[in-house]
Amino acid sequence: MAKTYTFNEVQQHRSPESCWVILYGNVYDVTSFLPNHPGGSKIILQLAGTEATEEYDPIHPPGTLEDSLPPEAKLGPIDPSTLPKEEKSPAQDGGKTKKEQEEESEDAINSLEECLNLNDIERLATKKINRKAWGYYYSASDDLISKRLNNSVYSSILMRPRVFVDCTTCSTSTTLLGNPVNLPIYVSPAAMARLGHPDGEHGIAQACAKFGAMQLISHNASQTPEQIVADAPEGQVFGWQIYVQQDRKKSEAFLARVNKLKAIKFICLTLDAPVPGKREHDERSKNVGANLAVRSSVQEGSASTTSPDPAAASGGVGKALFAGTAPDLTWKTTLPWLRRHTDLPIILKGIQTHEDAYIASCYSPLVSGIILSNHGGRAMDTAPPAIHTLLEIRKYCPSVFTTIEVWVDGGIKRGTDVVKALCLGAKGVGIGRAPLFGLGAGGREGVERVLEILKGEVETAIRLLGVERVEELGLRHVNARAVENMIFDAVENPGRERWGMWVRSKL
Numbered sequence: 295m296a297k298t299y300t301f302n303e304v305q306q307h308r309s310p311e312s313c314w315v316i317l318y319g320n321v322y323d324v325t326s327f328l329p330n331h332p333g334g335s336k337i338i339l340q341l342a343g344t345e346a347t348e349e350y351d352p353i354h355p356p357g358t359l360e361d362s363l364p365p366e367a368k369l370g371p372i373d374p375s376t377l378p379k380e381e382k383s384p385a386q387d388g389g390k391t392k393k394e395q396e397e398e399s400e401d402a403i404n405s406l407e408e409c410l411n412l413n414d415i416e417r418l419a420t421k422k423i424n425r426k427a428w429g430y431y432y433s434a435s436d437d438l439i440s441k442r443l444n445n446s447v448y449s450s451i452l453m454r455p456r457v458f459v460d461c462t463t464c465s466t467s468t469t470l471l472g473n474p475v476n477l478p479i480y481v482s483p484a485a486m487a488r489l490g491h492p493d494g495e496h497g498i499a500q501a502c503a504k505f506g507a508m509q510l511i512s513h514n515a516s517q518t519p520e521q522i523v524a525d526a527p528e529g530q531v532f533g534w535q536i537y538v539q540q541d542r543k544k545s546e547a548f549l550a551r552v553n554k555l556k557a558i559k560f561i562c563l564t565l566d567a568p569v570p571g572k573r574e575h576d577e578r579s580k581n582v583g584a585n586l587a588v589r590s591s592v593q594e595g596s597a598s599t600t601s602p603d604p605a606a607a608s609g610g611v612g613k614a615l616f617a618g619t620a621p622d623l624t625w626k627t628t629l630p631w632l633r634r635h636t637d638l639p640i641i642l643k644g645i646q647t648h649e650d651a652y653i654a655s656c657y658s659p660l661v662s663g664i665i666l667s668n669h670g671g672r673a674m675d676t677a678p679p680a681i682h683t684l685l686e687i688r689k690y691c692p693s694v695f696t697t698i699e700v701w702v703d704g705g706i707k708r709g710t711d712v713v714k715a716l717c718l719g720a721k722g723v724g725i726g727r728a729p730l731f732g733l734g735a736g737g738r739e740g741v742e743r744v745l746e747i748l749k750g751e752v753e754t755a756i757r758l759l760g761v762e763r764v765e766e767l768g769l770r771h772v773n774a775r776a777v778e779n780m781i782f783d784a785v786e787n788p789g790r791e792r793w794g795m796w797v798r799s800k801l
Contacts, residue, residue, distance in 0.1 A: 296370035301345075301377050308343035310335065314369070316345040316377075317359065321369045327362060345377055348424065352488035355518045406736045406743045412707050412728050415744055419490065419734030427489040431730045434671035440679070441671030444705025447679045451714045452773040456760030464753050465763045467506075470722045471639050471662055471699060473531045473559055476506025478764050479712055479748055482670075482703045482726035483535035483562060483643075485514035490734035495522045498729050501741035503530050505749060508722070510562050513537045523557040533641065535562040538620045538628065549635045560662065561636050563628075566644025567673040568621040625653060629660055641701070643667055646677055647782070648686035648694075655697040663699035663721075670704055670726050678782075680704050684718050685774065685781045695719050709751020716764055717772040 299321045307314035313325045315338070328335035341349055403409055403418045420428055434441035468478045481498055488494035495515045499522050502509045508531040511522055523532055534552045539545045552558055632640060639662035645651050646668055654664045666680035666687075680702035687694050694700065702715050703724030712723045725748070732740035756764060759771045 298371050298373050299369065300373050304372065305343040308339070310339065313339060313342045315341055315343070315350075316372050317347050317350055319347075319374070320371055322359075322363060323367050323369055324363065326364075326367070330362075345372075348426070351492070352427075352486055352494075352516045355516070355521060406740060409735070409743055409747070411747060412731075412744065415728065415735050415740065415747075416731045418736075419731040419740070423490045423734040427734065430486060430489060431484075431727055431734070434675070435673060436675035438671060439675050440668050440677050441705075444668070444671055444679045445707055446705075447681050447777060448705065448708070448711040448714055450774075450776040451681070451718075452776075453710065453714070453755070453759065454771050454773060455758045459760035461757035461760065461762075463762055464757050466749060466752055466756075468721070468764050470508055470531065470701075471560055471641075473508070474529070475508050475531055477508075477745070477749060477752075478716060478722055479706075479745070479752070480508035480701070480722050480724050481510060481729050482667075482724035483510040483512035483533075483564070484670075484726040484730050485512040486516050487512075487730060487733055488516035490730055491737045491740070493733060493737040496524065497733060497738035498741050499523065499526060499530070499532070500738050501729075501732075501745060503527055504742055505745040506530075507745055508533065510535055510724070511558070513564070519552055519555055519558065523555055526557050530557060532558045533560045533562045534558050535564055535643070536632075537564055537567075538623055538632075540620045540622075542620075542631070546635050549632075553636055553638065558638070560639040560641055561632070562641045562643050562665070563632060564643045564669075565623065566646065566667055566669045566677075568619070568623065625657070629657060633660060639663075641665060641699075644669060644673075646683055648683065648690045651683065651687045651694050651700070652691040655691070655694045658697050661698060663701060664694075665701045665703060665724065666720075667703045667724070680720075681715065681718065681774075681777060682781050684715070684720060685778055688719060689778075689781070706748075709748050709753075710755050712748065712752050713755040713759070713764075713767060714772055714774075717767045717769060718774060 301316075304314050304316055304321055306312075307323070310328060311325070312323075313328060314321055314323050316322075324338055328338055331338055403414045403421075406415075406418070409415050409418055419431075423431075466478060467474065467476050469475065470478075470480065481502060487498060491497065493500075494517045495509075495511060496517055499509055501507075503526060509522075510533040511519055513535045514537075515522060519534060523530075526532070532555075536545060536549070549561070552561070629640070640660065641663045642654050642661055643665040644667050645654060645664045646666070651664055651666070654661050666683040668674065668677040668679065671677070684700070684702060687700070699721045700719060701722040701724060702720045703726060706712060706715075706723060706725050706728070715723045725744070728744045728748075729741045732742075732744035734740065736743065752764075756762075756767065759767070761767060761771070
């Protein structure tokens with residue numbers, strides 16, 4: 295029978311000569327693995343002598359431990375009574391008075407069934423997930439101005455309901471890149487889902503399957519693409535997001551791997567974060583686990599293809615995940631390179647001006663669509679919300695809408711937000727933080743609740759507008775004048791008739 299160890303015993307082994315960690319209730323001697331760790335030995339030594347499961351598990355796909363260590367490295371179980379107390383969630387660690395806690399308890403959300411909107415989902419998740427996960431999910435750049443504007447801009451757009459219209463039937467079905475889906479809502483490529491819940495991206499995929507929604511798999515997913523699409527029903531639609539790496543061969547190898555997965559229907563090239571933004575809530579989490587994210591996908595089989603960068607890792611999960619990302623992408627070089635390594639349709643994510651939207655449309659059919667996005671406010675703070683860019687395109691180059699598909703993401707909190715974006719010309723609407731908080735609130739069932747809430751709100755909205763299908767939504771259903779007054783209007787190029795010459799000069 296294996297010996298049971300105490301936490302104090304494990305604490306004695308924190309050196310390169312003897313390095314133990316606690317994972318999944320067991321003590322492991324990882325001394326021999328130190329020189330072979332893709333991210334370097336220093337990363338493991340930071341966790342030596344500690345309960346490292348919370349740091350290790352969200353970063354490493356299942357099976358990594360067994361593949362990396364010999365059986366004898368597993369020394370025996372840990373006595374749980376000797377472990378230090380668990381880290382409190384942000385809600386538990388708020389320093390509130392007893393009176394404030396009693397007042398809050400009257401409106402407390404304690405179950406998924408009590409969650410009536412996405413804010414409720416986020417409140418419930420905040421109670422359950424640890425500060426590390428909350429810091430990464432909640433964080434945005436600098437003063438969070440873009441993040442807040444992503445949310446608030448929708449409230450400035452008014453609906454124009456019609457009456458005396460039979461609204462007995464309605465359908466939320468549509469197509470995205472020709473793929474039938476039951477919702478115009480898709481899951482944006484948000485990383486590190488297992489920080490919030492072990493179900494991870496596969497749990498999101500299962501929820502999407504139930505509602506017929508599309509899922510974009512993050513380049514920095516905490517599970518492998520194969521694990522995420524496992525057991526997906528025929529017809530379920532996935533896309534895969536790519537951050538092109540400085541070492542192009544890593545990206546090429548992963549593209550070859552993704553090309554073999556029939557469930558993945560397109561490639562999403564992210565452009566709005568060539569360098570990481572300054573996410574202070576994430577950086578304050580002092581996330582040692584961020585270092586574990588800086589690793590080689592070749593050895594571990596995960597979607598991340600980064601290389602060690604201690605300076606990046608010190609900035610939290612977000613900054614660590616960008617280690618190795620190429621900042622030198624261009625229209626002329628990157629798109630032809632990407633086309634050489636995949637036959638799948640290409641979507642460009644992170645368009646934030648009408649000029650770039652127009653250039654993208656000039657690359658049709660090489661480019662099948664664009665996603666208007668400011669990276670959830672996580673890259674450049676004070677960057678415009680997607681709705682501003684959508685209205686810019688409509689004002690200056692509306693031909694984009696008939697040339698390529700236009701999707702948007704950022705700030706969606708209500709089904710009415712989804713409908714407003716569709717009315718203004720978007721074909722699909724992405725949600726990023728909501729599925730992550732859904733996972734934190736209740737795993738796969740939490741994500742299902744997110745999609746259930748949004749689907750119900752979308753159906754109500756389109757019925758009240760007097761339409762039966764989302765394809766019927768148009769400009770006549772909204773009043774966006776208040777937002778139109780805020781969009782960019784200092785066009786420097788000398789007239790729309792010279793767009794072609796202007797684009798050629800820029801390329």
